[in-house]
Amino acid sequence: MDILLAIILGTLFGFVLHRIGAANPQNIINMLRLKDFHLMKTIIWGISLSSALLFLGLTLGIIDPTHLSVKSSYWGVIIGGGILGLGFAIAGYCPGTGLAGLGDGRKDARYFVVGGLFGAFVYMLVFAGLKNTFLMQKIAGGKATLAATGNPSFISLIESVPGVIVALAISLIFFIFAWKLPNKTDNDS
């Protein structure tokens, strides 16, 4: 059953990534050089809507809070994000869209994915040396969320307001941002 769901959901994800144009590095590079924001609008609106529906689902008891998986916050998240950003900018792919690029028949995506396998491999080799450095030091207790999720494994940073209200407020801010962001900037002609 798990395997069937993996095939269905994975295929759906790849299909949607391709349909929003995320498999095309042109769109990602143009987003990052602040020229064409349609993909950024799509992603921010996607986060906004999924977050609102997720927290409504949790509140109504439709979604099981044990399905959530909040990642830990530590210094390596910011530094690692920064390293990822460098590769993201020069190649125009991230791990998911690189795989979608493979499905789209893109040859540069093959080199990206092979490079990625090497990068992950080198990380496996150096992890033992990084394990006890500041990089792994937790921020705000580790697995923290802004909105209370109802899952006791995660710390909520805003406890005085019900989680669904916090999440809906953030979601609204994201929506307005996505809506107001121009599709293309002026220097596009």
Place this chain on the structure above:
Amino acid sequence: MSGQLNWFRGGIALALVFLVAVWLVKPIGVSTQFVIFDGIIWNLFSDDLVQVNPKTKTGYSSTNAYLNKSGGKYAKNIANPLNYSYIFVFGIILGSFLSAKTKGPKATEKDRQAPEVWRQRFGSCIYKRYLVSFIGGFLVLFGARLAGGCTSGHMMSGMMQTSLSGYLFTLGAFATAIPLAILMYGRK
């Protein structure tokens, strides 16, 4: 480009995929599976990389510190590759293929070697593009593993759950990606 969804419809489609995944199974993530793939290959050439070990939480352990972490979670997935997360990433390739073959946006043969923005800036020598793609992939996955997730796991799934780590990751990623993209490809 034709075949591409506008931001409003695209965002709804993206939101529904992330929502259904967490409703039925768990949040979407991709970059961990690059480690699992590497581990499966490595394990073919090693006698002791992954072992059955009843003393750990998952029942597996590894001689590699990274694969051994969280009670041997990665070691277990390497020993049993037919698991949800691993199969999921192969689905991405299939889904994108199906979209390209139906009414999705069409890439030209040249686009498949290097995007137009690259060709305008650096010409049509494809080997430079392949080398830069390789280096980009290396940095992206090294960074993603240090961060504990990528654009899917941290940015989308993370911020969907209002995870602090998702916001931190996104700030870190855009702080380097935007200046470098402008530096390399120009503003116009």
